[in-house]
Amino acid sequence: MFIDLRSDTVTKPSADMRAAMASAEVGDDVYQEDPTVRRLQERTAEILGTEAALYVVSGHQGNQLCLRAHSQPGDALICHTYSHVLHYETGTPCAISGLQPRVIDSLDGSFEPARVAAHLLPRNIHHSRSRILSLENTHNRCGGAVWPMERFERVATFGREQGLKVHLDGARLWNACEASGTQPADWIHHVDSTSVCFSKGLGAPVGSCLAGPKDFVEECRFYRKMFGGQMRQCGIIAAAALFALEHNRPRLAEDHANAKLLEERINQIPGLSVLPVQSNIVMVDIGPTDSEGLPDYDTALRPEAQVLDGQRIPTGAELARMLGEGVGGLPQVKCIAIAAQRIRLVTHLDVSCEQCLQAAEAFERVMAGALAIA
Ligand SMILES: Cc1ncc(COP(=O)(O)O)c(C=O)c1O
Incomplete structure (x- = not known):
């Protein structure tokens, strides 16, 4: 037996989680007829305080669908140098969305509005359009650091005032909430989209949800299909995510x-x-x-x-x-x-x-x- 401390993604489904999977009601999710997926999406949206949520295969896919739905090729993406969306997602912002990264360095993954301001480009015929500000909480590469809530609010509010769409990579938002005594909705109402993972600290074998306003989530559903990410009777895995959400946060x-x-x-x-x-x-x-x-x-x-x-x-x-x-x-x-x-x-x-x-x-x-x- 070994002690596996490589990642919180290595967990295996418990007997109770497997039982929930085995008894899951399923349907064809491309027709939006999978009751378990619908329940997972509704419950996630309720917890996050968003209008809607969409089940996706991974945090990577959740993040990148949001970035794609927020932007046009050639737009600029402002994010931390070591943000997962840029550093660990195979160059997808450039390859799939045609985004131009504008990166901010800091030791803990957080920063003040002035740092964002320094990366905004003038609106003219020469520059790419500054379109998205992506934040990460907790910050993986910066050691699981939690954004101070007031700083998060300042920077997200500033980004929105500047006309940016603010995305939160909330793969470990559950951990940020546990560490700071906050609720997911406390963070999410400052942003335009998020992606949260069930397959990390919550212990599900697969899956994430992206979330935001209804129209935006529908746009993401379109891009999920464009990239071949639609699934059929996936209630069988969504049941594990639902179990994780209800049982493993505390x-x-x-x-x-x-x-x-x-x-x-x-x-x-x-x-x-x-x-x-x-x-x-x-x-x-x-x-x-x-x-x-x-x-x-x-x-x-x-x-x-x-x-x-x-x-x-x-x-x-x-x-x-x-x-x-x-x-x-x-x-x-x-x-x-x-x-x-x-x-x-x-x-x-x-x-x-x-x-x-x-x-x-x-x-x-x-x-x-x-x-x-x-
Ligand atoms: C901060 C962060 N965002 C996104 C992801 C991507 O999640 P997935 O492995 O489900 O694609 C990870 C994975 O570790 C992560 O740490």
Whole structure:
């Protein structure tokens, strides 16, 4: 048995979730006749406070359908450098929507209106039209950071005042709500569209919903068909999403507590430091960091030998490999090196507090061993 901390997407459906799937009422969803899908969409819209929602296969598809429906080829998309829509979605904004990215850098994925203002282009015959502002909460690549609500409101309001369509990649909006004591609708009423995932912290095997005003969601339905994303008796999987939505939100607090536990334990290990944990993502930095405790991503991507007290310390890939091989009778730990000197761990419903303690112990032993032989 191994402890899988690569992502919150690795969870497997529980027996109760499988039972809900097995007994799901289904119909042809292209005719909008699948009662389970309809229920999922209505319930999601109710929770998010939107007029409508549409079931889609993935967060990637949900985000990109929204971007496509908001824009015309040649328009500009303003978003964070490491936003999932740009960094991890295979260039879809450019390939499918013909969008021109205008990127904003920040350490935690959030920013103030002035940063958006600096990326707005003048309206004239020379420039692309600034069309979409895309925000991400929690921010995956920035370590599960949660936007401060007031800043989110300021930037979304400013974007709308400037005539931008504001999209929220809310793949982990559930986590943002848990971490900040807010409700999904508190965030969503500031934006024009969103995509939320059931297949991450909520533990469903597949699926997301995009949401927004009725006409907009119908436009997305059209593009979903254009890209071949329509499904037939998909109530069988929507049942799992509905189960996840109704049963698994309150337990996200456990994942956040486990992430905090990993932070606390790993921070005590010589040579390792952890970005302040805000939700269920734990970023472990190996070796020296800058004055803010952060590795510079550009240098982090260049695997130069890092030295601690005269000893060469392992790279993220080396450490991840050693953890994956297992150490001293402890379970193997699966994790991802997302930069040369950074490992990402994600807590979820298939890892217990006990397993997080074991994972931290594995980090300690592997680091001690690595430094001893360096
Ligand atoms: C912030 C964010 N948005 C979107 C996605 C895409 O979700 P999917 O894997 O369902 O396409 C992810 C996936 O991890 C994510 O972290």
